[in-house]
Amino acid sequence: MPYNAGKFDVIVIGAGHAGIEAALASARLGCKTLCLTVSMDAVALMPCNPAVGGPGKSHLVREVDALGGQMALSADRTYIQMRILNTGKGPAVRALRCQSDKKLYQAEMLRVLQQQKNLMVKQALVEEIILKGTRVEGVLTQTGALYWAPVVILASGTYLGGRVIIGELNYSSGPSGFFPSNKLPQQMKANGIKMVRFSTGTPPRVDKNTVDFSAMTEQKGDEGELYFSYMSENLNRPNVSCWLTYTNERTHKIIKDNLHKSLLFSGEIKGVGPRYCPSIEDKVVRFADKESHQIFLEPEGLGTAEMYVQGMSTSLPEDVQLEILRSIKGLERVEIIRPGYSIEYDCLVPTQLYPTLEHKQIEGFFSAGQVNGTSGYEEAAAQGIVAGINGARKVLGEEPVTFLRSEAYIGVLIDDLVIKGTNEPYRILTSRAEYRLLLRQDNADLRLTEKGRKIGLVSDERYEKYLKRKKMIEEEMEKLKTHRVKPGDERVKMLLQKKGSAPIKNSITYAELLKRPELDYRDVLEILPKAEDVPKDVLEQVWIELKYEGYIKKQLAQVERFKKMEDKKIPDGISYRDINGLRNEAKEKLEEIRPKTLGQASRISGVSPADISVLMIYLEQKRRNEKKGGVNE
Amino acid sequence: MEFDTIAAISTPLGEGGIGIVRISGPDALSIAEKIFNPKVKKNIRELKSHTLTLGNVVCPNTGEVIDEVLLSVMLSPRSFTKEDVVEINCHGGIMPLKRTLEAVLDAGARLAQPGEFTKRAFLNGRIDLAQAEAVIDVIRAKTEEGLKVAVGNLEGSLSRKIKKYMDGITDILARIEANIDFPEEDPEAFISRDELYEMIGEIAKEIEEFLREGERGKIFREGLKVVIAGKPNVGKSSLLNALLKEKRAIVTDIPGTTRDIIEEMLNMGGIPVRIIDTAGIRKSRDKVERIGVRRSEKSIEEADLVLLVLDAVTGIEKEDEVIIEKVKDKECIVLINKTDITGKVNIPFYEKATGKECIGISAKKGIGLKEVEEKIKERVFKGEINTTRPLITRVRHEQALKKALASLNESLEACRDGLPLDIIAIDVREAWEALGEITGDKVEEEILNRIFEEFCIGK
Numbered sequence A: 001m002p003y004n005a006g007k008f009d010v011i012v013i014g015a016g017h018a019g020i021e022a023a024l025a026s027a028r029l030g031c032k033t034l035c036l037t038v039s040m041d042a043v044a045l046m047p048c049n050p051a052v053g054g055p056g057k058s059h060l061v062r063e064v065d066a067l068g069g070q071m072a073l074s075a076d077r078t079y080i081q082m083r084i085l086n087t088g089k090g091p092a093v094r095a096l097r098c099q100s101d102k103k104l105y106q107a108e109m110l111r112v113l114q115q116q117k118n119l120m121v122k123q124a125l126v127e128e129i130i131l132k133g134t135r136v137e138g139v140l141t142q143t144g145a146l147y148w149a150p151v152v153i154l155a156s157g158t159y160l161g162g163r164v165i166i167g168e169l170n171y172s173s174g175p176s177g178f179f180p181s182n183k184l185p186q187q188m189k190a191n192g193i194k195m196v197r198f199s200t201g202t203p204p205r206v207d208k209n210t211v212d213f214s215a216m217t218e219q220k221g222d223e224g225e226l227y228f229s230y231m232s233e234n235l236n237r238p239n240v241s242c243w244l245t246y247t248n249e250r251t252h253k254i255i256k257d258n259l260h261k262s263l264l265f266s267g268e269i270k271g272v273g274p275r276y277c278p279s280i281e282d283k284v285v286r287f288a289d290k291e292s293h294q295i296f297l298e299p300e301g302l303g304t305a306e307m308y309v310q311g312m313s314t315s316l317p318e319d320v321q322l323e324i325l326r327s328i329k330g331l332e333r334v335e336i337i338r339p340g341y342s343i344e345y346d347c348l349v350p351t352q353l354y355p356t357l358e359h360k361q362i363e364g365f366f367s368a369g370q371v372n373g374t375s376g377y378e379e380a381a382a383q384g385i386v387a388g389i390n391g392a393r394k395v396l397g398e399e400p401v402t403f404l405r406s407e408a409y410i411g412v413l414i415d416d417l418v419i420k421g422t423n424e425p426y427r428i429l430t431s432r433a434e435y436r437l438l439l440r441q442d443n444a445d446l447r448l449t450e451k452g453r454k455i456g457l458v459s460d461e462r463y464e465k466y467l468k469r470k471k472m473i474e475e476e477m478e479k480l481k482t483h484r485v486k487p488g489d490e491r492v493k494m495l496l497q498k499k500g501s502a503p504i505k506n507s508i509t510y511a512e513l514l515k516r517p518e519l520d521y522r523d524v525l526e527i528l529p530k531a532e533d534v535p536k537d538v539l540e541q542v543w544i545e546l547k548y549e550g551y552i553k554k555q556l557a558q559v560e561r562f563k564k565m566e567d568k569k570i571p572d573g574i575s576y577r578d579i580n581g582l583r584n585e586a587k588e589k590l591e592e593i594r595p596k597t598l599g600q601a602s603r604i605s606g607v608s609p610a611d612i613s614v615l616m617i618y619l620e621q622k623r624r625n626e627k628k629g630g631v632n633e
Numbered sequence B: 001m002e003f004d005t006i007a008a009i010s011t012p013l014g015e016g017g018i019g020i021v022r023i024s025g026p027d028a029l030s031i032a033e034k035i036f037n038p039k040v041k042k043n044i045r046e047l048k049s050h051t052l053t054l055g056n057v058v059c060p061n062t063g064e065v066i067d068e069v070l071l072s073v074m075l076s077p078r079s080f081t082k083e084d085v086v087e088i089n090c091h092g093g094i095m096p097l098k099r100t101l102e103a104v105l106d107a108g109a110r111l112a113q114p115g116e117f118t119k120r121a122f123l124n125g126r127i128d129l130a131q132a133e134a135v136i137d138v139i140r141a142k143t144e145e146g147l148k149v150a151v152g153n154l155e156g157s158l159s160r161k162i163k164k165y166m167d168g169i170t171d172i173l174a175r176i177e178a179n180i181d182f183p184e185e186d187p188e189a190f191i192s193r194d195e196l197y198e199m200i201g202e203i204a205k206e207i208e209e210f211l212r213e214g215e216r217g218k219i220f221r222e223g224l225k226v227v228i229a230g231k232p233n234v235g236k237s238s239l240l241n242a243l244l245k246e247k248r249a250i251v252t253d254i255p256g257t258t259r260d261i262i263e264e265m266l267n268m269g270g271i272p273v274r275i276i277d278t279a280g281i282r283k284s285r286d287k288v289e290r291i292g293v294r295r296s297e298k299s300i301e302e303a304d305l306v307l308l309v310l311d312a313v314t315g316i317e318k319e320d321e322v323i324i325e326k327v328k329d330k331e332c333i334v335l336i337n338k339t340d341i342t343g344k345v346n347i348p349f350y351e352k353a354t355g356k357e358c359i360g361i362s363a364k365k366g367i368g369l370k371e372v373e374e375k376i377k378e379r380v381f382k383g384e385i386n387t388t389r390p391l392i393t394r395v396r397h398e399q400a401l402k403k404a405l406a407s408l409n410e411s412l413e414a415c416r417d418g419l420p421l422d423i424i425a426i427d428v429r430e431a432w433e434a435l436g437e438i439t440g441d442k443v444e445e446e447i448l449n450r451i452f453e454e455f456c457i458g459k
């Protein structure tokens, strides 16, 4: 029999990467928050690769951090290797990626959650979201507990209708053997929520003690104090290696000979998988002329012998997986600890959401993370904090907070999801950000700390640190723009000669000197007075802003144009079907997505520039009509 | 000011070859200033609003005189759009009109979207609320019209070229982005600065050559597309020769003489005309002839005006009826040929049968040709045949290519300066988007598709 189990402000379903950020944000903003997880052992689980970050992803992690989120801090405290990616490819796309100790990461997150004021984490399988009309009221668990709250945030990852596929075997399950949630998706569909079925895969984990590393190439992490969070320092993390090996023709033959044993490959299972994460069988078939593919072995933690076999995602039967692995150099005697598998799951069609991640039809119902059709821990965390913030603000009666594409990757991610939708599990990429040069991971704090402070998630300590850094950057910039280099300066002459740079005739500022393409800021450092007093990250910031000033200005001008359209609000309740002159496709799409601004409308696929013109005329017509005194349309 | 400055040809060529280039927006005056030399020594800002001033339009880059024009300034808010408006009345025919528009665009205006002047007039409160529906209709109609041209062009060399350049640029972007977003995942995706420089340089060079060629007028050859059509042996080639006053096409009494399209330029009282002779349309067993017939049919579809030739001796036969059906929706004049043999023909009968205006002629003896020329000119001046529409399409394409080229050149400079990939990508992307505006494609999707097609990405 169901029983009353308590009242809360916000209930979060799921304690994965989205649920954690949502629950913490909500609790930190003062809302009495309940976080329900299928299993206490699944809190902050990394069911796929033991890594955080990468291009676009590390941008998200830093943005979540600048807003006062948790992922960066916990990742920093538990990593066992850190690397800087894309070093030579430019400031916008430089990125951090770490190898995490999975168990440590979970333990660290659980500690943070359990110490958080206003937050209660419990184990429960939610079977029903209780609705009253079009409003959310609470949840019902498998064991009959009724929890009440005006805001429910669904962050259930791949657990909804989860089905695991290994070869010809397939069974109902959540990731890593946890329970799936089968009743909830049914109830959601019954309430008119549109769902799609996606799939994703994970490779086998192997026993480190059965691997011959001498036949592989070692890949070390980078040295130095490298952290995601602006707050992390002196954590003294280890630097454990990953290992590189390759598949070969024999591997490919085994795969081809066994393709018929994959349910996924024979097309019997219909979930749409991500193109950026193909299974090894996919790769071998689609790129038949490639003689080998890279395989990375990544440690899953310090306290385990399990290693993640990156590049080997597969849904072939276990015995075939073993045969494949053993055909690879260094893995001749390998033992599998857990086989790879594919998982199919239900997710919400994200165009049903507002940019606050609240559902358009059901008030108080938010969703975040993989259940919104994304993939990746970082994408989940980013949505989690946004849902948490807005859920809490709803309870507190405050205005919602959203992010523009021009201000954060978080904005790009959510705008893509709710305006364009996705037909495969969505992954953030730097190429999705049209103002990429402005949205760097090195300036995430400058972009977002102020906003996070206003929201109420940025601690005094973090805020002061930010203000200090900002001031130093401004001072340093000023210095470079006003201090002048004299033509007679011997050190300068030498430097220019060494770099093959033309000698200066009249005195110029350091800033002007720095803009010469052949000069690096480290060169100018050598001749800059008192540079040693300035932290490296400050110098870097100043250097980027100066060096790429022209391009940054160009992007800022683009942002101005973008904002103009974003500022043009579309009032609620427009009946697009009745607007003459819109093409039918545009009418349908606009009805479905119901954009809030003309900018959003213009990004919907199927809405043409001419449709936008028509919409502008219509809105103006409506405005003038209303001014004239409420004539009906 | 809410909007940027736009320009377009606002009225098609009228009697005597007059057409108007209209500029509207905050920079209208300063743009006009850059390209206009008044006869009286006055600054454009000193001209009285709503009066005409005589002067020359000059190319802002070379200083060369393009046309003698009448220019009028209409200051905000007393103009059609309520913005500052400059109108330039050109009268030297189509080419000067086009070049004047280009000069205005080069001086900083943006080519207006279909119906954009009207849209601004409404949004700025010039047009009454009651007219809103009409404004929407204008936008819709003009857009549709523009699309038709674009589709017609799609098969043409112009759009094929644009697609080809876009394809090349997509390749480059896919390489760059695969490198950036999937580092180390597919070593084959790696690209060195030198390779990148070479790839960009190649496309930039192609576009540059294409544009230069365009100026000489080969592919961008302007003019009204007039297609001579009819069943075999009615005298199409004879008509072409007669209009050109030279023996350009082979004429014989064997039906099926002309096998392929013959195209020539002709000046008809200031209107440049591309006159096209086609293979006679009939069902044929001959493979070569069948191809010719298919080309004839395609030409008819793309024509601004069809001259349908009938044979006065045979009258209207089954084969003629098929062709009459094909030109039903086209701008068309029917010529009843070989009246030197039959004498005067029954025009009202033919007009009823074809539903088109008919003229009796003899290509062999040169009878009625003057009348044909007059009729063509009349239709152009009455605006029934819109000569500026394809012209605007061309300007739009050229403008997009110019923008793309400028961006590519900037990316080359960035390469030379050793700037990183993400910076180079900004300009390359801009080049793509300049062309994407024409095709309506979105860069991001194209890049991703290409990445996953070409490279083996994936953990």
Ligand SMILES: Nc1nc2c(ncn2[C@@H]2O[C@H](COP(=O)(O)OP(=O)(O)OP(=O)(O)O)[C@@H](O)[C@H]2O)c(=O)[nH]1
Pocket (backbone or CB within 6 Å): B230, B231, B232, B233, B234, B235, B236, B237, B238, B239, B250, B251, B252, B253, B254, B255, B256, B257, B258, B259, B278, B279, B280, B281, B337, B338, B339, B340, B341, B361, B362, B363, B364, B365
């Ligand atoms: N008497 C007379 N004969 C003409 C006239 N026009 C064309 N012919 C003759 O008709 C025959 C066919 O003329 P073409 O000009 O080759 O006809 P066409 O329509 O180009 O024929 P195909 O190319 O075969 O489709 C030739 O013998 C011409 O001399 C005309 O006005 N009067």
Ligand SMILES: [Mg+2]
Pocket (backbone or CB within 6 Å): B236, B237, B238, B249, B250, B257, B258, B278, B279, B280
């Ligand atoms: Mg002929």
